[in-house]
Amino acid sequence: MKTIYRACKKCRLLVDAKNCPIHPEEKTTTEWFGFIFVESPEESIIAKNSGLLTKGRYAIKVR
Numbered sequence: 001m002k003t004i005y006r007a008c009k010k011c012r013l014l015v016d017a018k019n020c021p022i023h024p025e026e027k028t029t030t031e032w033f034g035f036i037f038v039e040s041p042e043e044s045i046i047a048k049n050s051g052l053l054t055k056g057r058y059a060i061k062v063r
Helices: 045-050
Strands: 006-008 032-038 056-062
Touching (some): 006 056, 032 045
Antiparallel strands (some): 032 056
16 A cells, blocks of 8 residues: 655644654644655755754655
8 A cells, every 4th residue: 555645734744644753743634746855964065054953764745
């Protein structure tokens, strides 16, 4: 079965749950566009510019 990822509206983390694990009070949405995968945020220029501090998948744009 295909996994449907949902994006946190606050931090843009992609998860398969209805609530974000980092922000449990924040609902997630299926309305997101594009993603980046951050393997090592301390070495990534894109992660630093985007303010991403933890490893994972992140949506580029969330509605």
